[in-house]
Amino acid sequence: MIRGLLESGPGLLVQGITGMQGRLETRWMLDSGVRVAAGVTPGRGGSEVHGVPVFDTVAQAVAATGARVAMSYAPPQTAADEVVEAAQAGLELVVVASEKIPQHHWLRVLEVARRGNCRVIGPNSQGIVVPGVGRIGCPGGDEPWERFAPGPVGIVSRSGGMASELGMFVRTWGWGTSVQVSIGGVPMVGTPLTEGVELVAQDPLTRAVLVFGEPASRQELDLAAAVADGRIDVPVVAMVAGRAGDSLPDALPFGHAPRYAGGATVQEKIAALRDAGVRVARSTHEVRAYLQEVLPAGALRASASLTDRRTSR
Amino acid sequence: MPRATESATMPWLRRLGVATPELVVVTDERELAPHASAFGPPWVVKPDIAGSGKGLAGLVHVCRSRDELAAAVAATLRSGAPALVAEYVEGAECYLSVALDEVSYGAVVRASVTGGVGFDARQAAAVRVRLSEGLHDREVVTLLNQADVKDRRLRRALAHALRILWAAFCAAEAVLVEVNPFRWDARRLVAVGAAVEFDPHGRAAARALRPAVLVEPGTTPHRAPTPREIAVREADAAEPHRPGVTFFELDGDVAYLVSGGGAGLVGLDYLYDNGVLPACYLDASPGAGSAKVQALFRSALSVPGIRGALFGAAVLNLVDARELAQEFIEAAEAAGFDAGHVPTVVRLAGPYEAEARGMLKARLPGALVLDREASLEDACDLLISAMGRAPRAWEGSAR
Numbered sequence: 001m002i003r004g005l006l007e008s009g010p011g012l013l014v015q016g017i018t019g020m021q022g023r024l025e026t027r028w029m030l031d032s033g034v035r036v037a038a039g040v041t042p043g044r045g046g047s048e049v050h051g052v053p054v055f056d057t058v059a060q061a062v063a064a065t066g067a068r069v070a071m072s073y074a075p076p077q078t079a080a081d082e083v084v085e086a087a088q089a090g091l092e093l094v095v096v097a098s099e100k101i102p103q104h105h106w107l108r109v110l111e112v113a114r115r116g117n118c119r120v121i122g123p124n125s126q127g128i129v130v131p132g133v134g135r136i137g138c139p140g141g142d143e144p145w146e147r148f149a150p151g152p153v154g155i156v157s158r159s160g161g162m163a164s165e166l167g168m169f170v171r172t173w174g175w176g177t178s179v180q181v182s183i184g185g186v187p188m189v190g191t192p193l194t195e196g197v198e199l200v201a202q203d204p205l206t207r208a209v210l211v212f213g214e215p216a217s218r219q220e221l222d223l224a225a226a227v228a229d230g231r232i233d234v235p236v237v238a239m240v241a242g243r244a245g246d247s248l249p250d251a252l253p254f255g256h257a258p259r260y261a262g263g264a265t266v267q268e269k270i271a272a273l274r275d276a277g278v279r280v281a282r283s284t285h286e287v288r289a290y291l292q293e294v295l296p297a298g299a300l301r302a303s304a305s306l307t308d309r310r311t312s313r
Numbered sequence: 314m315p316r317a318t319e320s321a322t323m324p325w326l327r328r329l330g331v332a333t334p335e336l337v338v339v340t341d342e343r344e345l346a347p348h349a350s351a352f353g354p355p356w357v358v359k360p361d362i363a364g365s366g367k368g369l370a371g372l373v374h375v376c377r378s379r380d381e382l383a384a385a386v387a388a389t390l391r392s393g394a395p396a397l398v399a400e401y402v403e404g405a406e407c408y409l410s411v412a413l414d415e416v417s418y419g420a421v422v423r424a425s426v427t428g429g430v431g432f433d434a435r436q437a438a439a440v441r442v443r444l445s446e447g448l449h450d451r452e453v454v455t456l457l458n459q460a461d462v463k464d465r466r467l468r469r470a471l472a473h474a475l476r477i478l479w480a481a482f483c484a485a486e487a488v489l490v491e492v493n494p495f496r497w498d499a500r501r502l503v504a505v506g507a508a509v510e511f512d513p514h515g516r517a518a519a520r521a522l523r524p525a526v527l528v529e530p531g532t533t534p535h536r537a538p539t540p541r542e543i544a545v546r547e548a549d550a551a552e553p554h555r556p557g558v559t560f561f562e563l564d565g566d567v568a569y570l571v572s573g574g575g576a577g578l579v580g581l582d583y584l585y586d587n588g589v590l591p592a593c594y595l596d597a598s599p600g601a602g603s604a605k606v607q608a609l610f611r612s613a614l615s616v617p618g619i620r621g622a623l624f625g626a627a628v629l630n631l632v633d634a635r636e637l638a639q640e641f642i643e644a645a646e647a648a649g650f651d652a653g654h655v656p657t658v659v660r661l662a663g664p665y666e667a668e669a670r671g672m673l674k675a676r677l678p679g680a681l682v683l684d685r686e687a688s689l690e691d692a693c694d695l696l697i698s699a700m701g702r703a704p705r706a707w708e709g710s711a712r
Contacts, residue, residue, distance in 0.1 A: 218415050
């Protein structure tokens, strides 16, 4: 789904394009060869950012460009409402960078997005990368195609930083990534781990999925259940960080989200995943070894068409 | 997650229309005499702290004489918390709660005709409710049927209380509103124990509808904060408009300065796995600003008894590595930290990483500075190895 959305169509729509983060990341997305069709900031319609036309509403931007995907840099107070606007304008995918969005409002907005068949990634997402095709947001900073290469490993991570770290190592180890998704670190994200794995498993390049989990939330338990009952049949290698915090008081804030007394510990998540047949690594060294086990012998790097396209211009 | 103590929760519930016992908060044993005659005996004494589990922890005392009351108040005050002295309410115990629910991405309402000390909410009847649809009579009836509430008057009282709790949960954007237990004496349903938690990022209109005083769990004392933890909290509070920082000390001797909710945990786990205990954990959201980052780094490098230091992050995407390196250099200088005598490993990758490594090598000549080819675990391995050697003997260990 994601590869198709990035390969075809007019390019991305950037919500909050006139803000500091929106401007910076739009510049970097353009520099890395990504097509940005339009920006949206209420009240700034008619202006341009780095040559990208800005519209007052998503509906106007969609009518003018036909965009189907949005990256949202809207601030926390308006980010949820802007997802509603995107869903109502018919967008198929919205990636939300903002964090600290009011939870009650966010959950109501996810219901609206689901009814409109609009997939939401985030909040607190660093974005998505399809090496050789494009990216939504700026994983890889100013040099994505020096860090990420196309290949057989899908990456789904609750940590944006670790998504990029693992993507970079997968390239260093001689493979590459099919789709890399930073789903966001809070418990109730638009696309939780299981759906994220299902999403990247659909990609034609994916031969295995690498998952990065964290303390708090039940997403790792749900993923274990999905693997155990056969809903996910692609090989999954997981790393769940935060074991060290299990023995410390719940009040100490490890990781992206608060840990709750009585919630699953990291060790319990690891045990559930292992029981389901997932290879769970204790370090990135073990990640490499497990990927070696599950990837077909000939699964190496695919050609980097976007890199070629950019460097040949 | 902001929570309220019972002395803040009970007046809030009363304003909403839920019956609660008479209560007073006592901070000094000498204040007890006038309060003791306002209601009771018997009295209930418990620490005035946020959260549930006080009964299970043996912190709730039912006192039938003034001597017992004085002893219970004194014991509670000795534990470091104010004492909540409440009217004792007779009756059968039951349970209601409303909570955000990760399973349904909505809310879950729970009810039980039992409750009280040690009650496990997972044993209660549960009905899931969509936030956009709200709680209707259909769900209330289903819940009370599942909870097997047969007494018609109790059903009416619980249904009424549940609607009040639901309205408060939504209006104040709570994460949890739990009454455990209610006491039912066939006439009155009285909330005698309650725990509430709220969304820290809730909207201003919702925050205005919460109990008057809330406490942050970060300030829940499992021990007194250190001067360095206080310094970081003060720096964080001084710029509330900027993203936040987190710092707390642990029992080890490695200054651990690997930021990032994910990467920070990866290195921490690896050190623990190898028998090395960090002296601290820290995290800074992007955009936290120099003052907060300086407070974080200075605090981490100032923990007494440090035998090693690890500084770095997952490969940076948006942050300029030179800026991060400069913050570390300035903090080390301000803290009087000497990388020539304390083994120090830095792993920095991202925009302008070569320049950042050059700055670090020039200004902190004793530090081992690694590039993107090295993982955070490689950095941990080098640090562990360096800590086992004599000063200066670790130079040259880095590739």
